[in-house]
Amino acid sequence: MITLASDFGEPYPAAMKGVLLSRTDAQLVDVAHNLPRQEPRTAAFWLRETLPWFPPAVHLAVIDPGVGTDRAALVVRAGESALVGPDNGVLMPAARELGEPEVFAIDPHHGEFPATGGEGSTFDGRDVFAPAVAAVHETGVDELExxxxxxxxxxPEELRFPEPDLRGREASGEVLVTDRFGNAITNIPGSLLEDRFGDEVAVNGTAVPAERSYAGVEPGHRLVTVGSHGNVELAVNVGRGDDAFGVGVGSDVTISF
Amino acid sequence: MITLASDFGEPYPAAMKGVLLSRTDAQLVDVAHNLPRQEPRTAAFWLRETLPWFPPAVHLAVIDPGVGTDRAALVVRAGESALVGPDNGVLMPAARELGEPEVFAIDPHHGEFPATGGEGSTFDGRDVFAPAVAAVHETGVDELExxxxxxxxxxPEELRFPEPDLRGREASGEVLVTDRFGNAITNIPGSLLEDRFGDEVAVNGTAVPAERSYAGVEPGHRLVTVGSHGNVELAVNVGRGDDAFGVGVGSDVTISF
Amino acid sequence: MITLASDFGEPYPAAMKGVLLSRTDAQLVDVAHNLPRQEPRTAAFWLRETLPWFPPAVHLAVIDPGVGTDRAALVVRAGESALVGPDNGVLMPAARELGEPEVFAIDPHHGEFPATGGEGSTFDGRDVFAPAVAAVHETGVDELExxxxxxxxxxPEELRFPEPDLRGREASGEVLVTDRFGNAITNIPGSLLEDRFGDEVAVNGTAVPAERSYAGVEPGHRLVTVGSHGNVELAVNVGRGDDAFGVGVGSDVTISF
Structure with missing residues (x-):
């Protein structure tokens, strides 16, 4: 199985699929192709939340503002899976979830590299990463050597999400990403809310109910909850938490209990 | 075969796919993941129009503003297919097209439920519906008991589209949904236009040509036609009918012949 | 293998997939469904850039502002592949890349046509093209006769991209398409830049560096480069070239060396 993630939108991923399907019968599964443009950090978060749900697979992830520079192109083996993409950290948080990462650099100029013959230096997804993915899949994750x-x-370039600051009855962290629903996902562990559902907590100084689910408050009202990733999330029931709390990616969030 | 529909955008559906592919070899087919957010009615319309074209399948549909409340989670058997999703009516119009619906409630706390171990109460698509879909597929639609x-x-919660009011030379109904092209799809049966193609009819008091296809009028001009769903549609050739007619979902539409 | 491209967004492609999967076990691969609405020229460009990367396949492409008119519906055989779609030129540039095109017209009213029974004249993707694709796939591209x-x-309707005007130290052409990143892709051959990477050229009178990759300039700065299609592209590193150069589809571009 091969999964694909990128910030390409359409139709560039189709060229990668064509290269893959010319070289392997593997099942292809799209993870996302509309990830925020050229933001390895956001992509790294979503890959970490998503890829561990898959069975062993080769995971392609092309969020690559450095395409055409001398940044390395990587294959990362982790558990029974491999991740393939640029050396900007985007693969690493997911890799650490999947196992102990072993990192390999791709040499696309090596005589045995299964090149596509594609022109230019702007589409490594098609010309470097897709052929590497097909070869890793056909060779087997255990045989990369x-x-x-x-x-x-x-x-390799590392990418680690900031740790929250937990002290006494206060937790300080930040918004890591927002999702399509406007939920603002923080780095504060959801376990801190476990005993407090039904009570109020202070979010950046304002009292807000802590609820097990969005529907714990009336539609349009604010809440904090624990998202599917296990982190504290600032949300509005049937509305946008990011707007209501006035936060975006990187905003400071302090919760007092 | 398993189909997937949601209002999740990206990348949440990938977590559902990961859960499914960890449990079944079934072919996965995306129906739509950018359905209007938290609008079971619109989703119900599109599922009714789309799912009957598929061979027998297990259809997952997660449009679920009540996630985390005590709303039931359903498996609905209809014909040789099953539909899985929340108990808010979203499954029912499609189910009635596919056969005589038999409705079952999922107990995700039952000891035999094939749980994912996912945290939180905000992502039943991953933690309740996807495991139920995989189990229904592997068990067989005939063996749900x-x-x-x-x-x-x-x-179960019902969801029925309003019936139009047909009397004499006038039909009154409403706009059920609009599509990406701006076509405003009503609940007025297209059969009423059958004898009138090439003539004009009055739409909310204004004369508009009734045409078999968009191209029956010049680009930019208004028309009424019969959409692929068999209903009367307010449209503009190579333009947006909703804007030109000043209508949206729920708007009253009266057509006089 | 069957690929699908359209300007339908969601969920209309799912009805086409349902028809296909009711008639064939072929693997389905989405190329793009958010192509610019009713612009056969843009779609033709992307199909030409994308489809040649696939192994032999039947390629469905529905960008069809003339649906419901008497425009023909086509099957085009080229190499070991076939392309199916409307007779507005959208298929032809890709077909010429794949081989010597042989064009056939579909008669959906022929007694042997495998009709769907779908209503109306507005969704030939479901009612004409999808059944034709399934039949072509099952019959085999060599057996269309x-x-x-x-x-x-x-x-058939032709669609050819304009040739650039190359004379001496100047090349005049136009922007063919823009992509999601705002790169403005011209019809000027990238080979003209080959010896000039690292130098400046004049784009519509303004000096701009020619670079092998976006990262050849600082983020936010303009450049010209050779895109993955082999054409000259007006770009901004981690930014939008179309905005920075003030160009869109059809804009004149003159590059002086």
């Missing part, structure tokens, strides 16, 4: 165009890489 | 976590439900 | 509802067509 046999691929001459892969070499171990010791110091 | 053997699943201990399903029990017959007599009084 | 055996299908009674196909007949050779000598004069």
């Amino acid at each position: 046999g691929l001459g165009w892969l070499s171990a890489l010791d110091d | 053997g699943l201990g976590w399903l029990s017959a439900l007599d009084d | 055996g299908l009674g509802w196909l007949s050779a067509l000598d004069d």
Whole structure:
């Protein structure tokens, strides 16, 4: 199985699919192609939340503002899966969820690299990553050492989400991402709310109910809840939490209990 | 075969796909994931228009403003297919097209329910509906009675589209949905236009040509036609009917012949 | 293998998939369903850039402002593949990339045509093209002459992209399409930039660096580069080239070296 994620929208992912399907019979599954443009951090969050639900697979993720620079192109083995994409950290949080990451650099100029013949230096998704994914899938995740165009890489770019500051009856963190519904997802662990559902907490100084689900408040009203990722989420029932709380990605969030 | 519909956008559906693909080899087919947010009525219309074209399948549909409340989670058997989703009516119009609906409630706390271990009460698509879909698919639509976590439900939430008022030379109805092209789809049966193509009719008092196809009028001009769903549609050739007629979902439409 | 492209958005493509999956076990691959509305020219460009990457397949493409008129419905055989869609030129540039096009017209009223029974004249994607695609796939691209509802067509609508004007140290062309990133893709061949990477060229009179990749300039700065299609592209690193250069589809572009 091969999954695909990118910020390409349409129709660039189709060229990657064509390359893949010319080289493998693997099942292709789209994860997302409208991830925020050229934001490896947001993509890394969603990949970490999504990919662990899949059975062992080769996961392609192309969110690559550095395409055409000398940034490395990676294959990361983790557990029984592999992740393929640029060396900007986007793969790492998901890889750490899947196992102990082992990182390899792709040499697309190596004589054995299964090149596509595509022109230009602007579409590594098609010309570097897709052929690497097909080859990794056909070779098998356990056999990467046999691929001459892969070499171990010791110091990949890291990407770690900030840790919240938890002290006494206060937790300070930030908004990591917002979703389509306007839910503002923080780095504050949801376990802090476990005993407090039905009570109020203070979010940046304003009292807000803590609820197990959006519908714990009337439509249009604010709440804090624990999202599907296990983190505290600032939300509005049938509305947009980001607007109501006046927050966006990176905004400081302090919750007092 | 399993189809998936939701208002999730990206990348939440991928988590559902991961759960499904961890439990079944069924072919997955996306119906739509950008359905209007938290509008079971609009989703119900499109599911009714779309799902009957598929071969027998298990159809997942998560448009669920009541997630986390005590609304039931349903499996509806209809013909050789099953539909899985929340008890807010969204499944019912499609189910009635597919056969005589038999409704079962899911008990996700039953000891035999194939839970995912997902956290929180905000993503039943991943934690309740997807595991139910996989189990229904693997068990077989004819064998639902053997699943201990399903029990017959007599009084599901209904959702019926309003009937138009047809009297003499006038039909009064409303706009049920609009589509991406701006076509305003009414509940007035297209059969009323059958003998009148090429003539004018009055739409809310204004004369408009009735045409077999959009191209029956010049680009930018208004028309009424019969859409692919068999209903009267207010349209503009290569333009937006909703804007030109000043209508949206729920607007009254009276057509005089 | 069957690929699908359209300007339908959601959920109309699902009805086409339902028809296909009722008639064939072929693998379905989405190319794009959010192509610009009713613009066969833009779709033709993207199909030409995308479809040649696929293995032999039957390619469905429904961008069809003339639906319901007497425009023909086509099957075009090219190489080992076939393309199916309306006779407005949208299929032809991709077909010429795939081989020597042989064009057939579909007669959906022929007694042997595998009709769907769908109502109306507004959704040929479901009622004409999808059944034709399934039949072409099941019959085999080499056996189209055996299908009674196909007949050779000598004069399909053509669609050719304008040739640039190359003279001396100047190339004049136009913007063919823009992509999601705001890159403005011209009809000027990228080979003209080959010796000039790292130098400046004049774009509509203004000096701009020619770079092998977006990252050749600082974020937010303009450049010209060679896109994945082999054409000159007006771009901004991590920004929108169309806005920065003040161009859109059809804008004149003159590059002086």
